Amino acid sequence: MFKNPLVAIMHLVVYAGFIIINIEVLEIVLDGILGTHRLFLPFLGAAYGWLINAFEVLALLVLIVCVVFLVRRNIIKLKRFMSKDLNGWPRSDANYILITEIVLMALFLKMNAIDQVLQTRGLEHYRPTGEFLISNQLTPLLQGFSSEALVVFERICWWLHIAGIFAFLNYLPYSKHLHIMLAFPNAYFSRLDPQGKMHNMVSVQNEVLYAMQPELAPTDAAPPARFGAKDIFDLSWKNLLDAYSCTECGRCTSACPANTTGKLLSPRKIMMDTRDRLEEVGKNINVNKNFVDDGKSLLHNYISVEELRACTTCNACVEACPVSISPLEIILELRRSLIMEESNAPQEWNGTFSNIENNFAPWKFSPDDRDQWTAEA
């Protein structure tokens, strides 16, 4: 999780801003509905000023951090943000989010600044609140405007701010930014087993058990419906939640030994593909009421055999993920489908399998020689 403390703190600032500023948004919404202005002011008295000051400080910090994030992506051009995984929409998505947040924070500060000027001019609607820490610094820029113009500006800022927030909330589910909602449940539901433990297939375990001890087999034993995962329907809900929690930061991919040595596999792309396929299936269900076979699947149409074959199961991607996503689980489930449903294995692996089966070791040695080393010890 906390592999990158500086970025973690910057995220904390943006997230705290996001959560805490919501109290202010509540006031803004209520003001809009009730036709009031700064509804909470009479109830909170002096505390109101402190609260707004806290929001303003957060707003400024969020603004600064978002600028830093934009710089990392577009000027410093960190390698993981330049990867071809992000070509097209995903790269724009990231920039839209940051720009929107900067604009929303700027509108909030500007709205307060105009309010501060109007207060000094004794307009009835703009009751005195005391000086605000950040926005008060902006007032000299506004003194030259007439009160009528400032009221219009203030209203424009207010409307853009609230409309922007609502538009942004609607944008979330279509965006990688959904991670602000899902990162927490995703981390909460993460697996607590040692990372090396693979998910057991009870159906196969039983098949083998019944083959070895037929007396244990129930007479009505149904054969397993499927082996591994070919499409999103075969993945667990946690795998799918992982896909929606991914914000495409690419720390997994930059830690992946296969990717960093030029192989096709990118754990980030595994997660993006899973979400893209989910979206495609969702649209299919919206149109047809039930899912109608489109002749496509996550395996092959989105994720290729070559990608899957490059994984060393080293868990570097799982370790690198700040929100406890496991690209490895999906890779392994797809590999199971490849081998057990399609008998699709490289020739060397088929040799390895038959050696394990017949000689009890991955190499073609006689099992009788297994303790040969003791003679020389």
Place this chain on the structure above:
Amino acid sequence: MKVRTMAEMMQSGETPEILFWVGCAGSFDQRAQKITKAFAQILEKVGINFAILGKEEACTGDPARRAGNEFLFQMMAYQNIQILNGYGIKKIVTTCPHCFNTLKNEYPELGGTYEVLHHASFLQQLIDEGKIKIKEGGDFKGKKISYHDSCYLGRANDIYEAPRKVLEALDVALVEMKRCKSNGLCCGAGGAQMFKEDEPGEKRINIERTDEALSTGASIIAAACPFCNTMMTDGVKNREQENAVAVLDIAELIAASME
């Protein structure tokens, strides 16, 4: 040295303290056999009553499972668990992190529950208990050694300190690679990659890792996994450094330094 099997022990009515799970690499691979012998030698010197399964041991199924062949894995697990339970095995020590991971984490839900230790942890215990005594001014004293983390010991099972403690006991100068511990870079062998050619790319993973190890200036690359050992040894040969840099298992380092 006479290494006894469980069958022999059973016949003479004895119960060993530990079962030494040798693993396929440790049994058949010529390089890894040296690690096996070194570890057996340590056990004998310390006076631990141990046994192996011998011809009754079989692949744990790790590479099959990770390649996607769950059937083969389940077949191997079934056989091994039958044998282990049949002998009433309680405690297993293995020199292979892949066997360790499978025995420790994946066999319990299939009916095989044992206390499983990797030899890094076991050696650390023996050193801590004073059972392994390192000779004064050993061969490796002050030498620059870099430890390569095995994924299946490290990230898979959170064992980072034990192998380092073992090396510290040798009074060596431990130097870390840039990517170490939980950020350690794989050697390229895991997930059944050991048994097939690399997928197309710019560089082999073992070469990438070897370059990183060589850049520390260490004269010994220490490993705790027979597969990492093979991959790093190949990497060192590829970079024509085999005369300057040795790839050794922690068991070999200890065996060569005991009183």
